[in-house]
Structures are given as structure tokens and as C-alpha cells.
Amino acid sequence: SQTIHQWPATLVQPVGSPLSLECTVEGTSNPNLYWYRQAAGRGLQLLFYSVGIGQISSEVPQNLSASRPQDRQFILSSKKLLLSDSGFYLCAWTLGGTDYGYTFGSGTRLTVV
């Protein structure tokens, strides 16, 4: 069966520090991968998505970047965190086609102090 792993679960980082959040999927090949963020009091906002290794699309200009070094690995990074980067980050995957729902990771609560 397919599983998705996301870590760490919580993170407190000072302003200006780097960030690396990792997401891996098991039990499937060539998934579509997504990073979402929920800022305080707001809905889920798409940050990045990837339909294949090395292919990254960004939805919103921001202080973050994403990479997909392997088929089932998706990494969210920042060189220097801002206070506004605080939020709940969710990784998700799905297969191609329109009939499949997303499967979400357990999320990372990031607090920038």
C-alpha cells in the first residue's frame, strides 16, 4: 500500500535561519507531488507542485523553493526564513487522472521566531 512520510512534525526556527522539510512517498511510482501551507486564520495555499523528477512549478512568489531529487522525494527549502513563513505545511501526492483524491502527509507545524 502507498504511504507518505513527512518530517519533522514541529519546528521552531529563528528568523534568517535555513529550512528543509522533507516528504517521501512509498508504494507508487511517478506520483504528482504538492506542497501546501496553511497560515494562521487562512485556508490551504498551494506553494509548489511537481509532475516528475526535477520538474517544479511554483504557484506563488515567495521566500521558499522546492526540489524533487528523486521520483518519490519532495523537499521544501528556504535559505532565510521570515516571520511570515510560519504556518502548517502539508505535503500531498496523487496519481495522474482526474478521479484520484490527494493523500496528505501528517504535516509540519513551523514557527519562525
Add this chain to the structure above:
Amino acid sequence: ILNVEQSPQSLHVQEGDSTNFTCSFPSSNFYALHWYRWETAKSPEALFVMTLNGDEKKKGRISATLNTKEGYSYLYIKGSQPEDSATYLCACPGSARQLTFGSGTQLTVLP
């Protein structure tokens, strides 16, 4: 970026009541409509993926309908229970299946 809207923003109902919420979305370039349940301290969980106009799907006491021509979907919960308390999200995919989510309806079922 798609404009997906949900109403109401929040809802309190008594245990045993039936309730429903609305999701509206652009009717042009429609691919699918997703419904998710997001419980506190958990990840969003897929409830339904609907693609055809007139679709009706059901899972236990929860059901959903879809009208792609007018751009709306309803989610119904029959006989609400406290464990149904959650935020219910709808979303529409773009061409790369990237979902745009509505802001959600936060349901609280009072015992």
C-alpha cells in the same frame, strides 16, 4: 488560480441534526470537484472526487452532489454526530491536478 468558494464559513448543529454546505467553482474548464474532511490535529482526508454533472456520491451518512453547469456542489451530513466535527474542504484541480481549495466550512456538532 481558480476561485473556489465555500459557505457557510462555520456551522454549529445539534447532534442528530442534518446539515449541508455549499461549494461554488468556475463552471468553465472543469476537471473534477474534491471534498475533504480535515479533523483537528490530523491531515485532510479525501471524501469524494466527482467528475460528471449530476454525480451523487455517498459514504455512510455523508453524501455529495455536483452541478457542473452552474458550478456548485453540496455536501450533506445526515444525523450529525460529534465525531463529524471537522473542517470540510472542497477543491478543484487545474491542468496539472494541482488543487485549489476553498476556505472550508468548520462544522461543530454539539452533543
